[in-house]
Amino acid sequence: MFTIENALIATPDDYSSTKVLITDGRIAGISSQLDTVGTSINADNKLLLPGFVNAHTHSSEMWQRGIMSMFPLELWLAELYDFAPLDIEKVYLSALGTAVETLLSGGTTVVDHLVLIPGKELETIATAVRAYKEVGIRAFVAPLIQDESLAAGIPSGDTKQTHEPYFRSTQATLDIIEEAVKKFHCPEKGINIAVAPTGIQLCSDALFKGCAELSDKYDLCRHSHLLETKAQEKLAKEKYGCTAVEHLERIGYLDYRTSLAHCVHLTDKDIAILAHTKSTVVHNPLSNLRLGSGIAPILKYRQAGVNVSFGCDGASSNDSQDLLEAIKIGSIVHNVTDFDYQHWITPHQSVKMAALGGATGLNMADNNGSLDVGKKADLVLYDLTSLSLLPRTDPIGLLVLGRPVNVVDSAWVNGKQIVKSGNVTTIDVQDLRQELLKHSQWQKSRKSKTAAELEKHYRFVMGL
Template identity: 80%
Template sequence: MVDTIRNVLIPVENGYDTVDVQVVDNAIAAISPGCDATNSAIDGKNKLLLPGFVNAHTHSSEMWQRGIMSVFPLELWLAELYDFAPLDIEKVYLSALGTAVETLLSGGTTVVDHLVLIPGKELETIASAVRAYKEVGIRAFVAPLIQDESLSAGIPSGESEQIHEPYFRSTQATLEIISEAVKQFHRPDEGMYIATAPTGIQLCSDALFTGCIELSEKYDLCRHSHLLETKAQEKLAQEKYGCSAVEHLKRIGYLSDRTSLAHCVHLTEADITILAETKSTVVHNPLSNLRLGSGIAPILKYRQAGINVTFGCDGASSNDSQDLLEAIKIGSILHNVTDSDYQHWITPRQAVEMASLGGAKALNMTSELGSLSVGKKADLVMYDLTSLSLLPRTDPIGLLVLGRPTNVVNSVWVNGKQIVADGKVKTIDVDNLRQELFNHSQWQTTRKSQTVAQIEAHYRTVMNLS
């Protein structure tokens, strides 16, 4: 199959060029004015073509709790989430569909889903998300969220002695689930990937991390995890290891050029050096970091140190959105207040490169994704520059990143297949999805979490909030 996008605007070093972009099968075959005529010509006039962005960290099933979670820091927020997030397989499927659609319509062609698993139905949970992503046609890295320690273990002990209930599933049983998931669902040729993804040092043993390293090396999988999202996690690492979490992860071999780490809000200068040396990626989630009061990740420092940084929406109840353009905007301009030297600030073009090529680098796929280059896979997004929120005409990328663009995605291709045309997803019935999300939910207001009531006093004590 051959598609030619005619007379479309693309960014070049000193501005923009109007070109034709030819897609043959799943790859970009030509970028030049006046490509040969094809059976399928698409009008790109007054439109901007960019490589697809990567939503490099989210939790799709959190969609069911968005808009209602209490104003809490992460540790208490998680306790509430656990109390009120009983899932079923159908809800996992529907929220993965919703996450894919929202990502596509805000410029993303790839999603990294740190997927919450239903206890006792782990493989069915993964299968349900995989089914949804395949139906929509988005490129997906399903990263099952795993742990082997109980929720209370994620809070520092302080000067008190804490006894934690054993986790309900053994470390070995968890690793066997991931191994089986790889065998059943890891299909890179079909745009479907499994990643190893322990939730973080706060809820995972070294045995779980090292087991994930072994699986990653055996099957050539990406690695993912949360890292130092909160001050509490910084304290906890010192209690558990007597050093920073980054130093410990380096010691056990988890950090590498195939490792992406969500948040990284509280890093030391030594930590920054380690991440740069190991070529690990930081996934910046500015909206959830603000929503949960976790802090502002110093990503300008990270970039200056040579660390690859990309963007994630995070889950839809800590954000409470899957609008990737919003995350990119906030994740760029937020840092103008963290460094007075404006020469370090992130420009719109740099933000676009972080979201596309930076995302590809996080997934060890820069040879295949992340830029408009002949030979790379055709994961492309075309924006309508006549949309009201992208007018009047100035700098197209500036308007896209610094504005508040709404309904601006005209077309999306993933692996050469057009899955969005004229602003509408072609692969699934989005109106039916909206109705299903409505039918499977209800209006709610406030509620009380029993787990929060049990742990809040201890949390306030160890965080010096008493």
């Protein structure tokens, strides 16, 4: 039990300094008139916000950030997998790093679309779960699964393409996910397993349907990439004779528990389907720019009533896990897509998307995502005396539109403090830095054999 004193919180028209009482991991009161109960936490000149959600990332990509070629997604993936770490210790360290970077940029929840080591799938999941538990961040571990080979993700065009069968059967993959649910899914302790086929480009209908059945059986969130690139838009028409969104609705994958990363190339009809099914779009602006995928029509989604949240995406397609950076770019990039400035995203709307929008996409808005009595105490205090947040104007405007550096003072998850005075309290971050150094090396470039094999066909089918 503790009381946060003199915290600055946003009101509908302004800001006010108030007390916030936390009891049993939940917000028990918000009022300047509250008595101080339990430990007193001084929040003078600090902004209190609900924790944000890093609603889509891939933790193990951390090992390749800064070195990936300037490729579009389909070739970039080939290079990524040619050099993917097949080392459980690296899975652990990169999950720790993802959690810490998310926390120190305002996130208290992370969705890890986790790349699995072949033959060590459950061990990979267990390792990421262990890392997130140690840090104390709320985690949705969403094992990335597919049942088609990488080459199947590129449209055939007018050519005939044959693809090697995937090394693991659809049912064997679903069995692994169900076993992971039984072993690790524990929402009350902050660890959730989500079903997460990678996307229509590498997954059969049987895999999507099997995941939907597991979602219904265990009440799990559903996650996937969707129409990130023009190539995927072409591929969907080849595979289904309709858009990918129409097809996913037809086979029953879309509902209020479904979050879909990217959604760059959707039709107006697709947007209406997402609104109707209450599916969530996860906006990943930095990776969309880095990979040349395009700018998702987020303003259209918002006007249509589609829920939108923010994600960093993996640390080698964005090359960062700075959630504040993703929120800033993801908000202002749309000022060039719609001349009507009344549609542009304000900083206060951005904060709501990052917190409540993220919570809604994970089916936990009843308990998270806003400063309301009764909700879980997933909270972040920002130090408004930081040089990057001065001089004093609108604190949320400074946070979203500026370039805040080292501004997270404190963070709580379920009422447990895991960041204090700017430092993570649950693990030794200096030791983590040394381990990341020890397990890596400086290098400039490398050649991907698989990317080279796919490049000629990709350029042909995409008209390059």
